[in-house]
Amino acid sequence: MTQPWANQAVSLVVIQATPTAFTGLFEYSPTIGTGDLIIAEAPAAGTDPYGNPYPKGITSQTGSGSLRATLNDGSLTMAKLSGVLAPPLISMSDGTSATTDGTSIRSSGMITPITSAVLPGDTTGAIETWHSLGTLSGYSVTTGVYRMAAEGELEVAVDVTGSGAHALSVTFSVTLPALYRPGNAPPQQPLTTNRNQAAGDGFPRLQVTTGGAVTVTAPAINTTTAYRGTMRFPLDL
Numbered sequence: 001m002t003q004p005w006a007n008q009a010v011s012l013v014v015i016q017a018t019p020t021a022f023t024g025l026f027e028y029s030p031t032i033g034t035g036d037l038i039i040a041e042a043p044a045a046g047t048d049p050y051g052n053p054y055p056k057g058i059t060s061q062t063g064s065g066s067l068r069a070t071l072n073d074g075s076l077t078m079a080k081l082s083g084v085l086a087p088p089l090i091s092m093s094d095g096t097s098a099t100t101d102g103t104s105i106r107s108s109g110m111i112t113p114i115t116s117a118v119l120p121g122d123t124t125g126a127i128e129t130w131h132s133l134g135t136l137s138g139y140s141v142t143t144g145v146y147r148m149a150a151e152g153e154l155e156v157a158v159d160v161t162g163s164g165a166h167a168l169s170v171t172f173s174v175t176l177p178a179l180y181r182p183g184n185a186p187p188q189q190p191l192t193t194n195r196n197q198a199a200g201d202g203f204p205r206l207q208v209t210t211g212g213a214v215t216v217t218a219p220a221i222n223t224t225t226a227y228r229g230t231m232r233f234p235l236d237l
Helices: none
Strands: 025-028 037-042 057-061 067-072 075-080 089-093 097-101 139-148 154-162 169-171 188-190 205-208 214-217 226-233
Touching (some): 154 205, 154 214, 188 226
Antiparallel strands (some): 037 057, 067 075, 154 226, 188 205, 205 214
């Protein structure tokens, strides 16, 4: 039941919330509507009648839902769900005041560093996992994956072996979703190889473009040349 509240003092409020659609305690500001949900206390994740998604637990968020803190089953999750996916700010007070981001806080008997990112674009607080980059023409792919790191950076891991007939630059078949793409100049990172570089050879490298293409550039030498690397790319440069 939806119940409007007036200014009144009460000594006890008990809510029995069955895990069904739009059940719990919800606060909106400045009005009740789309983009105005700022606090939710719900027994199950869902979406309110105005299109605002919310996770299970006690949640405080911006009206747009782009910044969110959720307490659920004794676990606190802080997430930035849109824009450049840097961690949200955390405010602490122990007689002095400090504001920092989650990656700058190291374990000191009070706080453990963030080790996993929230799945970009997800509204329920799901934890990020590795995603496949697909195939790479002219290569055998042992590993070709990407994910969002806890620090808000794109992480890519590749282990590929050239056929000896591949093109100089080859792009993986999977294009990165928009939230995983760099915002400006396409960054590049070097790849290790089991072959000695010859004079005139370009150094093998991996590039991620603003359009989401992940490309391996390496000379086509023979069928036993492997290229490997695990690397990160800032998305806010």
